[in-house]
Amino acid sequence: MKWSQFFGTSIGKKLLVGATGFFLCSFVLVHLAGNFQLLYNDNGEAFNAYAAFMGHNHLIQFIAWGLKLVILLHAGIALQLTFRNRAARPVRYAVNPGNQTSSWFSRQMAIMGSILLIFIIIHLKDFWYLFHYGEVPTVTYKGEEYKDLYQVVQVAFKELWIVIIYVIGMIALSFHLVHGFKSACQTFGLNHVKYNGLLNFIGVWIFGIAVPVGFAIIPLIIYFK
């Protein structure tokens, strides 16, 4: 079986979704660590310096464009599989078992993923596009001029509707990752009684709860400050 055939099979496609999913999991950790600098009481110096570094370092920029490609690949292949999966049952059941046989989260991956994709587009437009291609006020620290993304964020999160969109986005992230991390592990064959407890903990508590809560408290803190 050639690689082109291998990645054309259902399992091959799932491996691509899982691998890109793992990469996106690692990305949210780095992104969250950077975002916490928004909560420093330094008038944005640390965050703006960090944003300037991330925006100008060539390696980071290469990864950033790769990241957008990975998101498109993850969503594209997952949607393709979803449509195929729906087509596999042309006549639906009159009675469905609901949560009796599977968790609600595990059945909503495509819905939550789609909400996340829409959220990511809004999010990129709000900050990434504005930072790189829009008009951003500047600020000077120790004689050096920086784009004041910190201020842009502070202004945005004083708007209630923006905060609501971000909290909804993080709820979708939570529901997506509660199942997503473990599911990707299973797709890669990582299922062993000695490690399942750890993988479950990482999937549910770290990616499913801690990370989305960490992201969501930033707009909430800024809004209520």
Next chain:
Amino acid sequence: MEHYNMNLNLKVWRQKNKNDKGGFENYQVPGISSEMSFLEMFDVLNERLINEGKEPIAFDHDCREGICGSCSMHINGRAHGPWAGTTTCQLHMRAFKDGDTITVEPWRAGSFPVIKDLTVDRSAFDRIIEAGGFISVNTGNAVDANAIPIDKDKADAAFAAAACIGCGACVAACKNASAMLFVSAKVSQLALLPQGHPEKESRALNMVAQMDKEGFGSCTNTGACEAECPKQISLTNIARLNREFIAAGAVSK
């Protein structure tokens, strides 16, 4: 358990043939004993339909001992009904109460077309087995038992996977109509044993390719298959199939 009789409302899927659109028919079924099996309840109803000169309801059954994998039926939204680890023939009417309405549907999957009423064509599974669910053996006398040493844990895991009766409840229960639990059980029972090693790689690749070709959906690891499997085949088999497939794909030409 105390014996009781019940009157039931049955909502059964009737479909003349593969091309018929089909629809639900309602039947009042009085005086059903709690000690009957679910299929015996259908026998009672069918006797009556035959006496009335009507077409009896077609459904699959054979051993009625829970080991052949013939019976199917999606009962109130559950493959093989509400009991865990049970085939429809071993589901007993004490699972229901007097006055219950029971909805009975055939397995729903594009790869399992309805033949008639509750009977579906599961030959897609046979074609998956033909693609690689076998081992090569020398002809002649049977080899002595225990001639090849096998690790006890692996023998047990292979035996647990081999308990799969190919009924298709995994496909029926899966929201994607995926056959991964079936295929993984069939791959695992052979991959775990030394006898299965010569065809290890081609088996994983060919059976997965055939599974896709039959039009089954892909697995999203919801676990509904494991919850509904009458033989309680474990999801660890799906992880093993994934490992087998990755390893085989990496070295195949």
